[in-house]
Amino acid sequence: MPSAHITFDQTGDKIAGRIRKMRPSAVRSLFAAAVRPDIISLSGGMPDVSLLPEESIRDATRAAIEDERAVALQYGGTDGRLETRQVVCGLMRDLGVRCKPDEVMLTTGAQSALDLIAKTFIDPGDIVLAEGPTYLGALQAFSAYEPDVRCIPFDDEGMRMDLLEAELERIGKGNPRLKFCYVIPNFQNPGGVTMVPERRKRLLELSHEYGFMVVEDDPYGRLRYDGGHMIPLKALDARVVYLGTISKIFAPGLRTGWIVAPKDVLARINLAKQGTDLCGSSFDQIVVEHYFTDTPWERTLQRFLSVYRERRDAMLGALDEFFPPEARWTHPEGGLFVWVTLPDYVDTGSMLGAALDAGVTYVPGDSFYPDGVTGRNCMRINFSYETPENIVEAVRRLAKVIEERLELYRVFIAAGAIKAPEEAEASENATACANSDGSAPVDQSR
Amino acid sequence: MPSAHITFDQTGDKIAGRIRKMRPSAVRSLFAAAVRPDIISLSGGMPDVSLLPEESIRDATRAAIEDERAVALQYGGTDGRLETRQVVCGLMRDLGVRCKPDEVMLTTGAQSALDLIAKTFIDPGDIVLAEGPTYLGALQAFSAYEPDVRCIPFDDEGMRMDLLEAELERIGKGNPRLKFCYVIPNFQNPGGVTMVPERRKRLLELSHEYGFMVVEDDPYGRLRYDGGHMIPLKALDARVVYLGTISKIFAPGLRTGWIVAPKDVLARINLAKQGTDLCGSSFDQIVVEHYFTDTPWERTLQRFLSVYRERRDAMLGALDEFFPPEARWTHPEGGLFVWVTLPDYVDTGSMLGAALDAGVTYVPGDSFYPDGVTGRNCMRINFSYETPENIVEAVRRLAKVIEERLELYRVFIAAGAIKAPEEAEASENATACANSDGSAPVDQSR
Incomplete structure (x- = not known):
């Protein structure tokens, strides 16, 4: 049978509305273009899997195959x-x-859990509450189901309950469109901040008062370098839908996450999962099982903690040393990320090209807001993957790029061409993610 | 912090419309209840992974870990x-x-590919064409995006092009709602039939004439026991979106499938995949890579073929020997399944309880139609997983259960209480899946 050389270009017309609205990330394309070996990446969120003992992996895998x-x-x-x-x-x-x-369902990484929860609960136009900024991957997962995501700013004690309550008053009690509040209480991505116990309790009270579910995403909870463990929302209220993963305490390559939820909720999510991927990798699940049963994984976790603690300290030290006085940043007690806020007039997206030229990457802040606009003067920088020496060098390079921008603006400001930066003021409006007011939350580091 | 004993039962109200419409499969629940060791299962679609050489798995896995x-x-x-x-x-x-x-994207099994394609292309109400009956998992994947699935019957030469064309005339040329035609050309699930070359060519012509995409699902293509290889639709037209998997030629536990599609199509699907699961299991992908590079996998495949051929022959022989004259079934040249059609008045769903009592399972035919009604007099039986002896015994048990039903109906018919079964007539209406007219396609075996 000869090959038919017919072509047609109608595929573009066939795309569903939900995908048509998504645009390829300019940042992703930029990163793809930049693979120079001299570039130090502060943009990822990868654990350093080279810290995993080879014998643990070999033992867990051998048990999976032989038994x-x-x-x-x-x-x-x-x-x-x-x-x-x-x-x-x-x-x-x-x-x-x-x-x-x-009460547990295993998923193809916690990312798949986010997709399944969105698939199970979100009709187009439904309201989802989240911290702003929040995890980029959650925004991607949710967006396919076309919700109205309302961002609630945080400060160094986590999501601001006063702003959440104000937003809930606007939404109204028992509003059927209000589905859930998505939070990352521990070492938030990208903020690095942790929700204090009083706010955890208050969030649960509000969930009952206004009738919404709480989705607690906890990928970093065990990566604590200072202070004491904080009790998960799930431990305080059995109705909470909790997401966990091995990605940060073992290996993201094995794509094993989980949902802990009441059985009636899991039964619905199970319906969604049958069509989504039928089942997860049995092989990976068995390797995970043996890793956490037969290997000294807690000792390995301690090794992760001491290495990451040192890297975080290197980053915070370098920020203190090199970053300009106009910059502010969070001081995470755990996790992988620091959130940096620059003066309103700096656009970290347009600055990325210069940073790549200087040999350093970060993620521009607007990636973490559903409007793609708010947070333009912010950036997320990661400290889990590079060595302390590289982190210090990367922060030094980045400081130089920022300093050049600030110099330029200082000249403009001196000439009266643009307004001087005002004191940072927290937005009192929960829908602030629609504004580019630079109110992204930080602690009082500077 | 004490545990708060607040509960609320509003989760049910929070469920999205797409999931609310899905019902837990009664059959699934029934199977879950029936785990007696004496039951012989003809209901699965599992390859017999015990045929895989242990040393191949060990070598592929060792290479993944050590290198x-x-x-x-x-x-x-x-x-x-x-x-x-x-x-x-x-x-x-x-x-x-x-x-x-x-032009290749790896997915978490081909099931995930089905979800991603539906997510990328289907808006609610869009038209999707498919064989009827068709793969249950495809119906589940599509249904989350709420299409209007139109089923086109097949005969022993595959999907009937005359009925497809009649349906396309009703839909109209260039109808923007018409998205794609989903077909399983080789050893269809559940039908077991294969689309002949003339119809493959005609399907592609119609896709250009009416402006729809062709999605070719080919999990069983290499499992051919008689006859010669048929050229895939994808080889005839570069715009075809092709789905493949290792599940039937290696191991479904490693959840590795793929999409082959033009780059512009993959770019859109990539956007959907980022939110769905971020990436697949690197570990599984590397094991797969080494399996197909460093082990004698083609010899192993030959072993699969000879074992499955023997089991298919055992099943067809037992059907000839034990099944009543009112039954008809397909004669697959490959794959995993035989599709059985009983007289209209037999409901294979309600018969399943008696079959379980008799120690045999199958999948009732209505599972393979989007309306959940058509195909009630049909069943899918699998021959890849059980030994020839078990298959013969299972068919014998099943024949007895069917015979009991037929006896009952013969009495009713003799008494004039119900109409005698008419000659099977192929429906001339492509939307036949909405009718319970028992027109499910079979070959002329009896």
Whole structure:
């Protein structure tokens, strides 16, 4: 049969509305173009998997193949393997959450959990509350289902409950469009801040008063370098939908995350998951199970903590040393990220080209807001992946790029061409993510 | 902080419309309840992974850990690992399809590919054409995006082009709601039939004439037990979106499928995938890559073929021997399934309880139609997983259950209480899946 050389270009017309609204990220394209080996990346969110002991991986994998080959290679249940869910129950117990395996669903990374929750709960136009800025991947997952995401600013004690309450008053009690509040209480991405216990309690009270679900995303909870463990929302209220993952305490390459939720909620999410990916990787689930059962994983986690603590300290030290007085940033007690706020007139997106020329990358702040506009004067920088020496060098390079921008603006300001930067003022409007008012929250570092 | 004992039951109200319409499968619940060891399952679609040589798995996995541990454990690109996509290009070349790695995207099993394609192309109310009956998992994936699925019956030469054309005339040329035609040309699930070359060519002509995309799902193409290889639609038209998987030629537990599509199409699907699962399992991709590079996988595939051929023959022989004259079934040249059609008055869903009592399972035919009604007198039976002896015994048990039903109806018919079964007549209406007219296609076996 000869090959038919027919072509047509109608595919573009076939694209669904939800995808038509998404644009390829300019930043992503820029990063793809920049693969020079001299560039130090502060833009990722990757754990340093080179810290994982080779023998642990080999043991976990060998056990998966030799003991359970037939199961590892076969289809699994939609909720995930029972034994792996039991291991997850053990990990949750450490955090103060008691749950049973039938309240746990394994997902293809926590990213898939975000997609499944959005798929299960969001009709177009429904209201979702979130911190602003918030996790880029959550915004991507949600956006496919076309919600109205309202961003609530945070300060160094986490999401501001006064602003949340003001937004809830606008939405109204029992509003059927209000679905859930998505929060990252520990070492927030991108903010690095942690929600204090009083606010956790208040958030749950408000969820009952106004009738919304709480979705607690906790990828970084175990990566604490100072201070004491804070009790998860899920431990305070059984109705909370909790998302966990092994990505930051073991290996993101194995794509194993989970949802802990009441059984009636999981039953609905299970319906969504059947069509989404049928089941997760049995092989990966078994490797995860053996890693957390048969290897000294807690010792390995301690190694992660001491390495990341040192890198965080290197970053905070370098920021103190090199960054200009106009910059402010958060001081995370854990996690992977520092959030930097520059004066309103600096656009970190347009500055990225110069940063790449100088050999350093970061993620511009507007990526973390659904409007793609707010946060333009902010940036997220990561400290988990590079060595302390590289981090110091990267911050030094970045400071130089910022300093050049500020110099330029200082000349304009001196000439009266633009307004001098005002004192940072927290926006009192929860929908502030629609404004480019530079009110992105920071602590009082400077 | 004490645990707050607040509960609320509003979650049910929060469910999105797309999920509210899905009902938990009664069949699934029934299967979950029935785990007696004496039950022989003809209901699955599982390959027999016990046929995979242990040393191949061990070698592929060892190579993944020892050579590429850091990569295997880390996040990967959204499209999947380049080297694994190169391996996929090699597998495609064997089938007559020439493609480059940037025309390939790896997915979390082909199920995820179905979800991503639906997410990328389907707005609520859009028209999707498919064979009727068709793959249950595709219906589940599509339904989340609320299309109008129109089923086109097949006969033993595959989807009926006359009925497709009649449906297309009703839809109209250039109808913007018409998105794609989903087909499984080789050893269709659940039908077992294969689309002949003339119809493949005609389908592509119609796709250009009426302006729709063709989505070719080919999980079983390499599982051919008789006859010669048929050229994929993708080899005849570069615009075809092709779905492949390792699930049936290696291991479904590793959740590795792929999409081969033009770059502009993949760019859109990539946007959908970022929010859906970020990336697939790097670990699994590397194991797959080594399996198809460093192990005698083609010899293993030959072993699969000879075992499955024997099991298919056992099933067809047992059907001939035990099934009543009123039953008809397909004679697949490959794949995993036989599709059985019983007289209109038999409801295979309500018969399942008796079958379980008798120690055998199958999938009732209505599961494979979007209306959940058509196909009630049909069933899908699988021959890849059980031994020939078990298959013969299962068919014998099933025949007895059917015979009991038929006896009952024969009495009713003799008494004039119900109409005698008419000759099976193929529906001339492509929207036949909305009718319970029992017109599900079969070959002329009886």
